[in-house]
Structures are given as structure tokens and as C-alpha cells.
Amino acid sequence: MWQPTLDDRSPRYQGIADAIARDLADGVLRAGDRLPTHRRLARALGVTIGTVSRGYAEAERRGLTTGEVGRGTFVRGAVSRDPWPEASGEPESIDLSLSLPVIVPEEGQMLAESLSRIAADPSIGRLLEYDAETANPRQRSVAAEWIGRLGLEVRPERVLVTAGSQHGLNVTLASMFRPGEVVLTGELTYPSIKSQARALGIRLRGVELDDEGMCPEAVDRLCRQEPRPSGLYVVPTLQNPTSATQSEQRRRELALIAREHKLWIMEDDVHGFLLPEVPPPIASFAPDRTIYLSSLAKCLAPGLRTGFIVAPDELRPRLLTGIHTSMWMPPPLMVEVSTRWLEDGTADRLIEAKRRQTRKRQELVTRLLGPGLLGSEMLGSEVPGTEVLDRPGLDGCRMLRHPLGYQVWLELPEPWTTDEFVAAAREREVVVIGAGAFAVGRHGIPHAVRLSIGLPSWEDLERGLLRLREILAGAAVTPAY
Template structure:
């Protein structure tokens, strides 16, 4: 036969369109069992796509049982009897994963990393990055972090900063330093899932307190402080509360600081999202510096792979926290801290944050258009959406229906402190998929909810 050149469907990814074309040409007899398909290079040239796209298309056709291929021998159409009888499973690229709590990633960040690594490679002091740093990071790096955190209103110097491998690491160090097994720590009745697993690991008991649109309610904390056993601490996310996106007002931050002082509570203030938003009230750590351990990280505003975070704590705790850092990993890798430091100092961090904000805002606008008729909570510059499910939906039914249509979301149970308080809601993280995939995924969720009721199975 002459070289087979398919006509590709327009609105499908190229590699899938190639596999689809093989399937329809086999079904309609244009391709016969035993026919040899063009080489990857020939077809790529004929279709004006890359050789990689053709290889992926052929691999997909083989996965569906349409073809068989051997390196060096070519790709052949299989006999009809050998076709895969099972319906097609969604491929990885069709799945829209809205579970991962990650910031929007932008192409500029890879370029910035390459440039910064080149600069570090040319620096005569590069060898210093191979040393142990007993103070968690060197003084210059801690001074840059102090200046960076100063933008939030924290009045700190290099000696007030401890550098961690991210906020999650900071949380481990905080829990093991501040609380003994069996002690009670308060947190929102919906909270960051990692505090639940970390509390279990440390033997700390979590008690959930009420949240409203702003986040933790000081009255609820005050009430919980009068209950036995008395709580020893309060863990909270004051900015873009995970998962409901509340932001504590200045009045609430002050009130929580006062409650901590009155009831001898340690506040663990996990402010990972602060640099995503402009014009925030100052951290609780500025109102109750002796009772607050402030955690920050660049995971959400720059990149989680930098694994760089910071603890600002009262001086009396510093030695014990440093021991906690030494015990868990001695110090975060200096090379990663150095990249972060240079980004703070040379303006890269500001540039990347501005680009991320712009892209996040676009995605939130898209989400608002698609989800407009459904109750949800979010912030125009945040990358999470708390979608409240109307009657008669139960969370697990909705999660299952979404998964059947290749959209993955997290149900409220992951965030609930108590099994008694599990609202019918899911969290959507909009930072990870491409914008077209996000649009597709959100439209699927809208479509499911518009059907008004789950199917009977």
C-alpha cells in the first residue's frame, strides 16, 4: 500500500488523534491486519508533528491492542481477533488532578533556576555550600530571610531566623519542641491534613474549633481553653486557611494573641501562603511574640522543590528548636537555601511571585465563571477552592462521580479533625493542571452538580 497518512481530528491532542485515526481506519477497513504503518519519522514529516508525538501515538495504539511493533522491524496492524476487548481507560494526560496543593508553576521559574545555578557555579565561594552550618544556615542567608520576612511586619534579624526544609519540617520541629505526648492542641475543625498525621506521630491530641469565613473564631478558642484537659497550643493558618481560604483580620489576630497570653497557649502560626497576597494584616507573632512560633516557607509563593522554610520564635526557644532541626536533618541543603537567598536578594522572587499572582488570578476568574451557580469559598489570588455540595450530594458520591469522569478532588474528610464534623464539600486545587485541562475539569464538576442528584449506585 502507499504510505498511510491519516486525517487527524482537530480538537484532540495530536498523539491521541493518531491512535484514534488508526482505530477508525482499522474499523472501516482502510487499514488491514498485517499492514505496515509508516516509520515514526515518515509520519511525523507527513503530518508536520514531532517524531515524539508519533511515537506516543503509536504507543497508545499498541496499548489499545490495535498494532504491534518491534524495534527495528516497524509497526503493524494487528488481526481483528486480537483487539483489546476492554473499554479504553483514561490515560494519564486525560486525568485532571485537582488534589495537589501546589502553586501555579510558570515557565520563568525554570529559566530563573538555570540562571541562578550558573551564577552559583561561577562563584569562588561555592565550596562553602558543602559545609555543615550549626546555625541551620549561614549568617548571610539568615539575614536575607530576615529582611524578606520583615516585609510582612516581622521585626527580625539574622539571629532570630532558623532555616528549615519547608514548613512541614518546621511543623515537625515545632510539635516536638513545644508539646509533650498526650497534650491537646487546638486547630480549625477543618485543617491542613499534615497537622493531623504529625499530631498522631507526636502523640499530640488535636481538638477542632469553629471556623467561619475568616478562619479560626477567637470565641471558640476561648471556650476550648476552658475545657479539660486544658489545651497547650493552637495551630492555625492565618492567611488562606487550608482548605477554606479565610484570612484572619487584624482584630482577630490581636484577639488570638491575647488569648494565647491569657491561657498560656503556644500558637504555631503557619503562614505559608502569606507572600501570595499583598496588603495583609501583620502576623500574630507581631502581637504575641513571646507565645508564637511563626512558620514560613517558599513552597507556595516560589516553588516547593526549593524545600526552604523559616521559623521565627521567641529567643528562649531558639536552642531547643535548633536541636530539633539538628535531630531531624542537621540543616536544610545549603545549595537550595542559597538559590532561595539569591532570589530574595536579586528581585527574582518578586518577579516570579508577580507572574504567579497574575496566572492564579486568571485561573480563579475562569473558575468563577464555571462554578458561579455553586456555593464555594476561595480568594481571587488563592489557588484552592472549597466547593460546598448541595443536597442531596454526599462527599464520597461526588468524589466517585468526578473520578469516573477523570477528575480527582479531595473530600472534606481529609481536612476534618473530628469524624463528627465532616461537611459535604471538596477542595479543588487549581494550580497544577494546564489552564485548558483545568477548564475541562471544572466543567465536568459543574456538569455533575447540574445533574442535581447522584446516580443510584
């Protein structure tokens, strides 16, 4: 761990920035090095976390470092590619950082039962073969029927099976766009597309969001500016991180704009199956322009690693080649488990159980972070099912979430900044992700954090939320300055 020597003559926070400058000049630090977390450095130097935060802020102001909210502070010159926070693996911390579905206790048993049925099937050996079509006809037919339930009619031969939505997105980006091309995405977006685009040399531009997600007028405006975008990545249902869900009207508008400007839409419907009623996918309004990506990760289990692509016929060969290039096909055993769950009603039971538990967790959020704490009231939103917790008369203090969603987007009240809140939460061993991890571009990044409520046990979630409540109420740690 980097350990600076502080000069007694200047305030300690300045000493930290001075030491970074000195060690950079001396070659002790190099561009791209990650500096210790605020907490570790504070402990090592015997100073408060606030002093370290201030020292790092001073170093950033001098252009020596770059802070990536929720991920750490880096010596300037290189950008880390991993969008996830460093501390999420610390055993003692309560992890509200990873967007994972609620786990239903019976899941393990359901898997065991399916595996024993598969084991007893005389054709089990077929699951050891390559399949150039990504999955066998029965598996694709079950997938097509399932996708049809979301309002996208598709013939089984058009379904490509992937190892999840992230894989589908990676295949699509790599197959459809060349380095240097521009893809539009929400100005807050799923962090993985940022690292994927960076790795592929694709440029992202952030589109303004409102309570219904991506604004069509903003897409239209950016399409009329240079450099002209060639693609649009959109998560129309339970957008990550804001949980915004687009109305049918807005989906139609995006479809129209994409047609007009010849954009390829990448519609990531990873959360679509979670909601009982959801407007039809954008792909149903612009089937000729949309690459529809979906997955069983959120509604069933991420470990199934099973997702689907439905694309215009003319793109199918390209995307199939992309899947072959990346992994040939997803593991057939997992696709088979997924297929059986979709076929035999397990999926419906699991989704129902997840919805029940998620609703209870969101109610806990309301109890612990809700109106009593923030002096706010629950306002109905124009968008069905999306709740906005607003504090009248005070900007920047809203809580966006959906009663069936796994995430809470908490816009922080004054005087918190994202960095300070993330650091204060870590000090109390709660890991949350700050807005910077989701931000495309540097402008207008809100002071906000995402809380993922699916991963921790009920007790840990309650403890973690209570700690955040204390921080917000000013009872525990107050902002350093």
C-alpha cells in the first residue's frame, strides 16, 4: 500500500496532495496506480477520513489524480476498466453495491430437482455436443414462447441464446460497431457498457434522462449533431440505476427516431420479466432496427447464464458469428436447466416468490429511509409503478425505485456529495455505488448513490439501511467539510 510521508509544515490534507506530487515525480507512484481507500490511508496516517478525502480532492484539483466515484482514486494517466467498487469483497461489509436478484430459499432445491431429472434423461449426452445454432430447437422454441409473453412475437429459429444479457450486449457491440463509432446511452447507464465500449474503442454519448428514462427529444437532438451516432443502448424497463420504466408512447417515439436516423437500437430488457405488466418492447415497434437482448438473470438466477437475442433477420448471421467468436455457444447444461424451468412452471413460481420478497424489501426501505427521515412524502409518479419519493422544496433529494425492483436510486440531500456519502457509508461498512460509476461523460453527475437491495440477507439489509439512515440523519458521521 502506498504510504506517504507527510510534511509537518503544511495542513495534513495538503501534505497528502504534496506527497502524491512528490512520489509521482520520484517514480514511487505511476500513472494508473490506485491510491489506498480513504479509510485505509486514514488509519495508516492516524488522521480522519475527512482529511484524506480533502487531500485527495486537493490532488484532483491539482490534476494529479482522478477520482472515480465508488471505485477509488487513481494517479492520473490511466483509467481503470473495472466498474465495480473495490471493497465489495470485504467480508465484514454489508454489500449494497451489486445488482443481484433476491434469492428465494427454495432455489437450490429447485436446481437439485432439475439436475436429477436431467441426469435421468437418456439423451443427457447430447448436452456435451457443440451446437452451431447456440441451442437446440426445443430450447429455442421454449425461449420464443417466453419472449412472446413480453409482447415480442418471434419464431424460434430467430432466437439466439447467449450466456446472459451482458454477453449479448458484448457480442452486439463487437459485431455491429467499429472503433470510433458513437453509441448513445442514458447519461446514467449500466456500468458494464462503459467498460465494454472502452475496450472496443466505441465512443459513448450520454442522453438526458427524466423520470421515464431516456428522453426521445434528446436522442433526436444528438442524432443531428456531429459525430453522428450509429447506435442507441436503452434499458426501457427498470432502467439501471434509476428504475425508470418507459411508457408505450415513449417506446414508440424512440422506435420512430431510430428509424429516422438509421440507428441500431440495443434494447436491454434484462428486467422485463420481473414486472407483471409492462408495455411492449421497443423491438415490437421497430423490429427492423432493434437488437433485443434479454436474460433470465434477474427474474430467475444470474448463475443460469442464459440470455436471448432477437434481431432483424439480416443481422442474424453477424450476431451468430459474434457468439461463435466469443464462446461458440452458452453451456448447454445451464440452458437446459433454464428451459426446463420455463417449461414446467418453476420459472413462474420463482418469479412470484421474488416479487413477493422484493416488495417486502422495498417496504423496508420505505420504513427506514422514507418520509419520516427525509421529511418527504411519497408522490405518485406519472409513470405507472415507479415511485418517486420527493422532499418538497428541496432539490436533489429524491428516491427513485420500483416496488418490484432490486435497486434504489437515492439522490442525496444537502450537504452530502456522492464521494462523502460513499466514504461515510464505507466507514460504517456499508458498500454503495456512487453516481460516477453510472455516468457517461463528466457533466451534471448528480449527487446520488445506488442501493442494491437484493443481495444481502434481510438482517444485513435492515442493519445496512439503518446505518445509512443514521448517516443521513447526521447521527453518525457528518460530512467532513
